[in-house]
Amino acid sequence: PAWRCLFAVPPPRRGVEALLLLLARIVAGVMFCVSGWNKVFTDAGRERMVHTLVEAGIPFPVFSAPVLGAIEWIAGGLLVLGLLSR
Numbered sequence: 001p002a003w004r005c006l007f008a009v010p011p012p013r014r015g016v017e018a019l020l021l022l023l024a025r026i027v028a029g030v031m032f033c034v035s036g037w038n039k040v041f042t043d044a045g046r047e048r049m050v051h052t053l054v055e056a057g058i059p060f061p062v063f064s065a066p067v068l069g070a071i072e073w074i075a076g077g078l079l080v081l082g083l084l085s086r
Contacts, residue, residue, distance in 0.1 A: 006084055025079055032076025039069025 013021060038045030046065055053061035053068075078084055 029079030036073025
């Protein structure tokens with residue numbers, strides 16, 4: 001099944017390629033974590049997210065904003081750790 005590819009271990013990379021991929025994964029993950037943290041745990045960030053969702057016409061923006069922020073925060077952390085990063 002298609003879900004098995006999520007848990008497949010790719011062959012190890014070596015040298016500069018491995019270092020650059022690690023750096024890119026950490027930078028992207030930290031950016032997602034910080035952005036999600038602001039949307040979940042700060043009032044100003046949550047208000048900006050709700051305003052953005054209202055402008056986009058997303059249903060239930062007050063409920064959706066913290067849910068989306070939490071997903072972003074958790075997925076960023078998983079990306080930093082390298083879990084399910086494929």
